[in-house]
Amino acid sequence: MCVIKPSDKFRFSFDWENTEDTSCMNSLCQNLHKAQLFTGRGLCAGIDPGRLQYILQRVEDPHALRNWAESKLSTELLKDVERAGYKTPSPIQMAAIPLGLQQRDVVGLAETGSGKIPAFVLPMLAYMTRQDCEIVIATLGRLLYRLRRCYKPLNHCSYVVLGKADCMIDMGFDEQVTGVLYVISSSNMKPENEDEEFGDKKVYRTTCIFSATMPPTVELLARKYIRIPVVVAIGTAGKATDLITCKNADVLSKTLDKGRYQVTTLHDGSHRSKEKSALKGKRYNVLVATTDVAHVTKTMIGQEISRRTHTIGRTWRARKIGLATTFLTLSDTC
Numbered sequence: 278m279c280v281i282k283p284s285d286k287f288r289f290s291f292d293w294e295n296t297e298d299t300s301c302m303n304s305l306c307q308n309l310h311k312a313q314l315f316t317g318r319g320l321c322a323g324i325d326p327g328r329l330q331y332i333l334q335r336v337e338d339p340h341a342l343r344n345w346a347e348s349k350l351s352t353e354l355l356k357d358v359e360r361a362g363y364k365t366p367s368p369i370q371m372a373a374i375p376l377g378l379q380q381r382d383v384v385g386l387a388e389t390g391s392g393k394i395p396a397f398v399l400p401m402l403a404y405m406t407r408q409d410c411e412i413v414i415a416t417l418g419r420l421l422y423r424l425r426r427c428y429k430p431l432n433h434c435s436y437v438v439l440g441k442a443d444c445m446i447d448m449g450f451d452e453q454v455t456g457v458l459y460v461i462s463s464s465n466m467k468p469e470n471e472d473e474e475f476g477d478k479k480v481y482r483t484t485c486i487f488s489a490t491m492p493p494t495v496e497l498l499a500r501k502y503i504r505i506p507v508v509v510a511i512g513t514a515g516k517a518t519d520l521i522t523c524k525n526a527d528v529l530s531k532t533l534d535k536g537r538y539q540v541t542t543l544h545d546g547s548h549r550s551k552e553k554s555a556l557k558g559k560r561y562n563v564l565v566a567t568t569d570v571a572h573v574t575k576t577m578i579g580q581e582i583s584r585r586t587h588t589i590g591r592t593w594r595a596r597k598i599g600l601a602t603t604f605l606t607l608s609d610t611c
């Protein structure tokens with residue numbers, strides 16, 4: 278039996294018929310705001326950083342894949358994927374790989390460590406085997422030097438991926454990045470009008486930008502060099518995946534374990550039972566945790582000053598004095 282609470286008996290009811298809805302007569306309701314990537318405000322400008330934003334431009338654009346078998350990658354590439362131990366594609370890979378395989382221009386935004394590299398490398402490898410390409414691996418400055426002296430003309434370059442665009446700009450390489458893009462011939466750029474593109478058999482350049490954040494400079498590059506892009510934005514911009522942090526903790530713990538230390542780990546990925554024994558029962562002299570308060574030991578200096586400040590800041594909560602130690606390795610120097 279349904280009992281109606283006394284307070285509910287006097288509650289005003291807002292029920293109405295569809296025909297009573299007058300919003301269609303209100304001019305403000307005619308032009309509803311839609312999320313826009315390119316608003317010039319930086320970061321994921323205008324995009325709500327929900328789990329998955331997927332803005333398809335054409336009806337024939339492919340949908341996200343759910344597993345590797347659906348990816349239409351060649352058997353050789355699928356074997357490589359298996360060899361790399363990638364059991365399931367990550368969300369950015371699910372969304373971007375089918376688009377890349379159709380040579381669509383893509384703006385891919387996903388947090389650091391979310392697998393953006395395979396998201397653009399796998400379609401690029403598939404394209405290269407079809408086009409019988411040669412590979413040049415170069416640093417930005419050297420490449421630009423050669424290009425400007427016409428040692429390496431890139432007239433036939435038909436696939437450009439700008440990865441880690443935000444980091445390169447952050448590190449002061451904006452001049453080199455724009456320089457390389459400027460030197461690459463624009464004659465094979467896709468036309469602005471997609472109908473023209475369909476009517477022509479010409480090989481157009483595919484241009485993709487993959488980045489963890491979308492600062493204004495990257496946004497300007499995207500506006501200038503990509504055509505009718507599909508925008509895929511996943512997760513929170515600028516954030517590192519928790520998995521990476523947990524993996525780092527495990528690696529450090531194993532390394533210390535090889536020495537004379539009794540080590541245990543504590544992080545979001547650790548098993549509950551292991552966690553219990555870490556805190557009770559067994560005795561350890563080192564606890565490696567992803568969040569700590571008394572002494573923060575950082576093993577990777579990282580690019581973002583804000584993240585470093587945040588981590589180190591955990592030592593001085595509630596005005597307590599703490600200690601932060603940062604270990605630098607050779608990989609932190611370049």
Ligand SMILES: Nc1ncnc2c1ncn2[C@@H]1O[C@H](COP(=O)(O)OP(=O)(O)OP(=O)(O)O)[C@@H](O)[C@H]1O
Nearest residue numbers: 363364365366367388389390391392393394395489
């Ligand atoms: N599908 C997958 N399954 C398991 N591991 C994966 C998968 N894709 C990538 N990885 C691994 O995740 C790690 C991070 O991947 P990747 O370097 O591509 O991230 P990213 O998004 O480019 O990060 P960043 O923005 O820092 O460059 C790598 O060790 C990579 O081998």
